[in-house]
Amino acid sequence: MDDLKALSDFFLAIEKDFRISSTHVAIFAALIQFRKNNGVINPIEAYSFEIQKIAKIASPKTYYKCIRELHEYGYLTYVPTKNKQKRSTIYFHFK
Template identity: 70%
Template structure:
């Protein structure tokens, strides 16, 4: 599934979801941009700083909170790593 379909489905899903804010949207869009730069792989393997830079999110705490939220709310699957030398995995629901 291409990024436009994923983004369209995301916006449709969040229409009535009061839990989602602008930072969640910025991070989700940044993840899609990052995914496009990596030939549309799934899962996306990324360091938080790579996504924060694209999304213009300066605080690592805010980034991690939003990523956990997006995972908990079912918009993606986030598998963080505690190892600073290893990228976290982010899975998009492609069906």
């Protein structure tokens, strides 16, 4: 799927979702950019610090809260890992 379309679809989906903040948007956009930089794959595997750097989010607590919420709200599927040496898996829900 075209990354621009994915971002556009996300913006359409969140238009009336009061739960979504600018931090959620920054994380989703950073995930799209990370995906683009890694061969447009679905799912992606990433460390939190890789996405935080792109999204300009300093606090890991904020990152984890927002990515869990994006998962809970159905915008993506987040599969965290307990092993610090392995990346978490993130699936995009594209139409």
